[in-house]
Amino acid sequence: MKIIILLLFMIGWPSILLAQQTEVLLVEGRWSEERRNNWYAQQPWLVGCNYYPASAINQIEMWQASTWDPERIDLELSWAAGMGMNTLRVYLHDLVWADDEKGLYKRMDEFLDICQKYNIRPWFVFFDDCHFPNPQLGEQPLPVRGYHNSGWVNAPARDLAIRYAKGEASPTEVKRLKAYVQQTMKRFADDDRVLMWELYNEPGRGQAMMGAKNHGQKQQPFGDTSQQLVFDSWVWAREVNPSQPITSNTAGAVGQQNIAINKANSDLHSVHSYGGVNMTEQRLAPYLADNRPVIVTEWLNRMGGSTPQAMLPYFKKHKIGAVNWGFVSGKTGTIWHWSSRKGRNADQERAEGNVVKPGEEYPEPEVWFHDLLRIDGSPYDSAEVSLFKKLTIDQMQ
Numbered sequence: 001m002k003i004i005i006l007l008l009f010m011i012g013w014p015s016i017l018l019a020q021q022t023e024v025l026l027v028e029g030r031w032s033e034e035r036r037n038n039w040y041a042q043q044p045w046l047v048g049c050n051y052y053p054a055s056a057i058n059q060i061e062m063w064q065a066s067t068w069d070p071e072r073i074d075l076e077l078s079w080a081a082g083m084g085m086n087t088l089r090v091y092l093h094d095l096v097w098a099d100d101e102k103g104l105y106k107r108m109d110e111f112l113d114i115c116q117k118y119n120i121r122p123w124f125v126f127f128d129d130c131h132f133p134n135p136q137l138g139e140q141p142l143p144v145r146g147y148h149n150s151g152w153v154n155a156p157a158r159d160l161a162i163r164y165a166k167g168e169a170s171p172t173e174v175k176r177l178k179a180y181v182q183q184t185m186k187r188f189a190d191d192d193r194v195l196m197w198e199l200y201n202e203p204g205r206g207q208a209m210m211g212a213k214n215h216g217q218k219q220q221p222f223g224d225t226s227q228q229l230v231f232d233s234w235v236w237a238r239e240v241n242p243s244q245p246i247t248s249n250t251a252g253a254v255g256q257q258n259i260a261i262n263k264a265n266s267d268l269h270s271v272h273s274y275g276g277v278n279m280t281e282q283r284l285a286p287y288l289a290d291n292r293p294v295i296v297t298e299w300l301n302r303m304g305g306s307t308p309q310a311m312l313p314y315f316k317k318h319k320i321g322a323v324n325w326g327f328v329s330g331k332t333g334t335i336w337h338w339s340s341r342k343g344r345n346a347d348q349e350r351a352e353g354n355v356v357k358p359g360e361e362y363p364e365p366e367v368w369f370h371d372l373l374r375i376d377g378s379p380y381d382s383a384e385v386s387l388f389k390k391l392t393i394d395q396m397q
Contacts, residue, residue: 019189027231029238030269031245033291039245039390040268041292046321047312047392048087049080050298051122054330054375057151059093059128061140067101073344075161076328079377081118083385084392087195089297089323090123093155094180095137105187112193121195123244126155126181127233129206129222132346133158136308141346142355146363148336150346154206156229158222165225177229189242198243198270198297199233200226200262204254224255234265251283252298268293276305277314284320295321300370303337308372308384316391326370329362329380334370 009149031039053072056062064070090111097104108124113123134151144150148364154161156177163169164177181199188194203226237246245267250259252272263269269287273280273296287294293371296315299306299322308324315322326334333340349355354360370379379385 016333025264027234027238027265029241030265030287036245036267036292044086045183045316045319045392046087046295046323047315047388048085048089048120048122049327049372050323050325051076051080051088051090051327052332054328057140057143057331058121058135058153059155060096060135060137060153061151062091062094063093063104063107064137065100065107066138067140068107070107070110072115073111074117076161077114077118077120078273079373080327081120083372083388085388086120086392087321087323088120089125089126089198090122091128091155091201092184093135093153093175093329094126095135095155095157097180097184098176099137103220105146108188110354112188112191121193123194123198124184124198125201125255126184127199127203127229128155128201129161129203129226129329130154130201131206133206140356141350143331143333143356144344144346144349145356146336146340146365147333147344147346147349148274148338148340148369149332149334152332161226161229163221165228177230177382178236182240183232185237185240189240189244189324194244194378196305197242197246198239199237199248200258201249201251201352202252202254202272203227203230203249203258203262205252221254224257226255227257227261230258230261234261247295266292268295270295271295272296272298274299274301274304274306276310280314281310288318288320293321295299295323295324296345297321298325300324300326302367302369308381308387312387312391322369324372328373328375328377329364329368329371331356332376333362335368335380336365337369 015354052062053069053076053191055069055072061067131149131152133154135157141151160169165258204221204223206222247266247268247270248262249270253259269292271287273283284294299311329335372384373379
């Protein structure tokens with residue numbers, strides 16, 4: 001299958017018509033082989049996690065002013081540095097930016113200062129198709145007991161994403177999404193505290209009809225409906241041309257065109273693999289053969305063989321970036337398996353009071369799915385923490 005891309009310039013923003021053919025056209029500006037490989041050679045072995053503090057159930061609660069928690073972040077990043085982590089994958093949200101652009105940048109600066117204090121260089125993710133479709137500012141929902149990611153939200157909202165795909169988003173909405181990407185990149189384009197940028201996490205992954213009445217029921221993935229925003233995000237990003245490399249998720253996304261656009265345009269590959277070494281080797285083979293740096297930006301599935309003991313030595317041997325999902329167990333509940341959501345309705349259970357209230361202890365399964373530490377900093381498995389330290393200590397001295 002091929003993607004023919006026709007650029008149309010309407011109301012000051014680039015748009016495209018995508019048809020299924022046999023070629024993917026590049027957006028001008030991808031780093032050369034020499035530049036990207038020289039950049040990666042200068043980096044330490046990149047080790048970290050998808051980061052949000054235990055006090056935040058989603059991206060909005062992490063970044064909005066009313067729930068911003070720098071003291072908690074500082075504490076948790078001291079633990080991360082003590083384990084040898086040197087990078088973090090961190091999600092932003094367009095609603096927080098639209099509501100308080102200057103305030104968000106002030107908090108990002110504060111976050112970056114905390115990271116710098118611990119010799120950690122994070123990067124930021126703009127868009128995400130995963131989980132609940134209707135983000136709202138303000139007070140966020142309480143976590144449902146024993147439920148994986150009961151409050152994580154799409155960015156942008158699913159309704160806007162669908163209208164964008166159909167060319168029905170208003171000029172104001174399009175201008176807002178473009179400015180969210182471009183103004184944020186421009187603000188930090190030459191900031192050495194920022195490792196890189198990631199445009200889209202798992203485009204197409206969310207379910208088009210995921211709502212209160214049918215959540216937990218099997219639905220069709222969003223898929224290539226995202227392709228318009230996926231492509232436009234590349235056009236916007238390359239117009240800024242930051243000093244840092246740019247990526248966007250491929251393996252882990254849903255939709256052939258989403259994956260093709262991101263694979264063609266990324267300076268380095270952001271791939272997800274929740275299987276053990278053999279499965280991960282197979283998944284990464286075409287990306288490693290492409291002679292672009294590879295970072296596994298999501299892994300850790302203890303039930304499926306994706307454990308620190310199995311994966312970290314493999315990642316280090318091949319200098320593949322290792323960024324697992326989750327760090328400190330808290331509001332997101334990602335110590336629970338994906339299957340914990342099956343047949344359940346988060347909104348209904350909240351209405352029935354099946355939530356973890358402030359001050360209550362978080363319930364734990366016998367075997368954790370994601371995450372490494374408890375809210376008090378104690379490890380789920382001390383052997384895992386020891387291995388992180390052992391494999392990264394030579395870089396810290």
